[in-house]
Amino acid sequence: MTATDQAPASQPRSRANLAPLARLLPFLARYRLMVAGALLALVSAAGATLALPAAIRQMIDRGFDGSNPELIRPYFLLMIAVVLALAVASALRYFLVMWIGERVVADLRRAAFDHVVALDPGFYDSARSGEILSRLTADTTQIKSAFGASASIAMRNLIMSLGAMSMMVITSPHLSLIVLAAIPLIIVPLIVFARKVRQRSRAAQDTLAGAMAYASEVLTNIRSLQAFTHEPHASRRFGTDVEASFAAARRMTATRALLTALAILIIGCSVVAVLWIGANRVLSGTMTGGELGQFLLYSVLAASALAGLSEVWGELSLAAGAAERLSDLLAIRPAIRAPAAPETLGSEPVEEITFDRVSFAYDLPDALPAVEDITLSIRAGETVALVGPSGAGKSTLFHLLLRFYDPTSGTLRLNGHALDRLDPAELRHRIALVPQDTAIFAASIAENIAFSRPEATRAEIEAAARAASAHEFIARMPDGYDTAVGERGITLSGGQKQRIAIARAILKDAPILLLDEATSALDAESERAVQAALEELMQGRTTLVIAHRLATVLKADRIVVLERGRIVEQGTHAELTARGGLYARLAKLQFDLAQLEA
Numbered sequence: 001m002t003a004t005d006q007a008p009a010s011q012p013r014s015r016a017n018l019a020p021l022a023r024l025l026p027f028l029a030r031y032r033l034m035v036a037g038a039l040l041a042l043v044s045a046a047g048a049t050l051a052l053p054a055a056i057r058q059m060i061d062r063g064f065d066g067s068n069p070e071l072i073r074p075y076f077l078l079m080i081a082v083v084l085a086l087a088v089a090s091a092l093r094y095f096l097v098m099w100i101g102e103r104v105v106a107d108l109r110r111a112a113f114d115h116v117v118a119l120d121p122g123f124y125d126s127a128r129s130g131e132i133l134s135r136l137t138a139d140t141t142q143i144k145s146a147f148g149a150s151a152s153i154a155m156r157n158l159i160m161s162l163g164a165m166s167m168m169v170i171t172s173p174h175l176s177l178i179v180l181a182a183i184p185l186i187i188v189p190l191i192v193f194a195r196k197v198r199q200r201s202r203a204a205q206d207t208l209a210g211a212m213a214y215a216s217e218v219l220t221n222i223r224s225l226q227a228f229t230h231e232p233h234a235s236r237r238f239g240t241d242v243e244a245s246f247a248a249a250r251r252m253t254a255t256r257a258l259l260t261a262l263a264i265l266i267i268g269c270s271v272v273a274v275l276w277i278g279a280n281r282v283l284s285g286t287m288t289g290g291e292l293g294q295f296l297l298y299s300v301l302a303a304s305a306l307a308g309l310s311e312v313w314g315e316l317s318l319a320a321g322a323a324e325r326l327s328d329l330l331a332i333r334p335a336i337r338a339p340a341a342p343e344t345l346g347s348e349p350v351e352e353i354t355f356d357r358v359s360f361a362y363d364l365p366d367a368l369p370a371v372e373d374i375t376l377s378i379r380a381g382e383t384v385a386l387v388g389p390s391g392a393g394k395s396t397l398f399h400l401l402l403r404f405y406d407p408t409s410g411t412l413r414l415n416g417h418a419l420d421r422l423d424p425a426e427l428r429h430r431i432a433l434v435p436q437d438t439a440i441f442a443a444s445i446a447e448n449i450a451f452s453r454p455e456a457t458r459a460e461i462e463a464a465a466r467a468a469s470a471h472e473f474i475a476r477m478p479d480g481y482d483t484a485v486g487e488r489g490i491t492l493s494g495g496q497k498q499r500i501a502i503a504r505a506i507l508k509d510a511p512i513l514l515l516d517e518a519t520s521a522l523d524a525e526s527e528r529a530v531q532a533a534l535e536e537l538m539q540g541r542t543t544l545v546i547a548h549r550l551a552t553v554l555k556a557d558r559i560v561v562l563e564r565g566r567i568v569e570q571g572t573h574a575e576l577t578a579r580g581g582l583y584a585r586l587a588k589l590q591f592d593l594a595q596l597e598a
């Protein structure tokens with residue numbers, strides 16, 4: 001699966017109803033006071049806006065009849081007071097609502113991140129990490145606008161449209177009837193057009209997301225790209241995607257422009273019609289000029305509030321889609337959890353690791369067991385080498401020991417405690433893993449080593465690096481331990497990365513060591529440095545090693561040979577070679593070369 005395949009799926013989906021937004025109410029409930037303040041500001045601003053036309057009417061009807069110019073003054077003063085209230089309430093509303101939006105989304109991002117990093121590796125076997133990332137970014141941003149700006153606009157427009165329409169009826173029931181009859185004429189075409197705009201904007205977004213996913217894939221693999229001089233092809237492909245997204249955006253903009261023209265035309269014609277009918281009523285003396293002015297202002301307010309509502313509806317429905325996906329993610333329970341009352345290892349030293357008839361199959365349709373009926377006991381301080389063809393189940397044994405998965409049947413124990421009776425964190429504290437591919441983060445060398453123990457002092461980090469034969473190459477770097485290494489350690493060689501991983505494990509100083517030897521060949525000097533570092537690391541620890549090097553196998557106390565998930569042979573190098581079984585064949589094939597090199 002490529003990032004390109006993921007992109008459209010990771011776009012926020014819109015929802016016909018807004019119910020999923022309610023699932024995020026607990027996040028909002030923490031800030032009740034701010035919400036109450038925002039509502040108060042909202043209602044005050046709407047009230048002030050609705051008071052203006054009434055003040056204007058008084059001004060026209062009383063002030064302009066020419067009998068007493070003095071009468072006009074209090075109305076101007078009143079209007080200034082109303083404008084002042086409007087300004088203060090609007091600013092407050094903006095600040096509070098935006099604050100709530102930003103706060104809720106910050107909480108949501110933290111909750112979602114904490115949640116996804118705690119999910120078990122089994123979840124990530126089937127999940128798309130691109131999609132999870134987009135939930136953390138795109139979906140939360142969508143929700144921010146819903147809880148922030150859009151919610152505020154929607155509520156203001158709802159209150160304004162209801163208020164303005166009520167005031168219209170109060171001002172002139174007769175004219176209101178005419179307007180009410182015209183409302184469907186205005187709204188239906190607008191809704192149809194708005195839907196079209198929404199569809200087109202989705203299409204534009206999806207095309208762009210595809211282009212961006214492709215760009216990110218290209219940048220991640222920039223070296224392969226340039227090695228294969230693939231740049232012109234990549235530029236063409238990206239160019240085509242960007243042009244397609246431009247075309248989609250152009251279509252959306254054209255529809256939107258048409259929608260604007262239509263809206264102005266329909267609303268304008270309705271206002272002129274009302275004005276014409278109203279003017280006739282003023283001329284015939286059944287209505288005052290002020291009344292007509294007031295009515296017109298209310299109808300303009302109501303119309304713009306309704307138009308605003310239809311605009312934010314799209315925004316809110318996108319947010320509802322985002323909220324649904326995010327709350328689904330938050331509702332996933334990790335398969336691996338600490339039991340309610342975990343047994344504890346306390347300060348017990350590691351005495352024995354046992355696999356008791358352990359079988360396990362990955363959660364895939366029709367998956368064969370990755371390991372089957374494994375019975376194995378490893379004593380404290382012992383070094384056991386796991387050997388076997390690719391896919392034999394060696395890494396799976398590591399996954400089970402780290403309790404990334406629970407076995408399908410059988411039990412793993414540490415000092416007699418079944419692993420699922422322990423808190424996974426306590427178990428993992430006792431294990432140091434040196435994987436084949438070292439995860440290097442975009443940070444300094446020191447921070448990368450301290451990954452296994454972030455509170456370690458510089459002296460401890462340096463001691464670990466020395467023990468891992470890494471100090472020399474680090475000291476030669478421009479800023480020593482403070483040298484920043486690129487994302488995924490692009491500036492480090494294979495052997496250097498391995499020694500960083502070993503330094504990490506030394507710093508962790510855990511009693512159990514799981515070592516997945518790297519298969520990639522190193523030059524003789526790096527090889528010796530790594531080997532020396534490993535020997536230092538294995539000192540006094542209970543070690544399980546997936547062995548690819550003859551030197552490692554020769555030093556192991558015991559070799560366990562796996563084939564298709566089962567243990568087929570066990571013994572020392574000499575015993576197993578003498579037996580002439582799978583190990584003898586593998587050793588001949590794999591290690592002859594190594595011996596030649598040595």
Ligand SMILES: Nc1ncnc2c1ncn2[C@@H]1O[C@H](COP(=O)(O)OP(=O)(O)OP(=O)(O)O)[C@@H](O)[C@H]1O
Binds near residue numbers: 392395
């Ligand atoms: N995350 C996973 N999801 C599904 N199946 C998996 C997963 N990891 C491994 N498998 C399958 O389980 C079996 C055992 O794999 P495992 O990685 O344990 O073998 P291995 O002996 O470590 O191989 P190698 O030496 O190539 O790393 C294989 O058939 C593999 O396809």
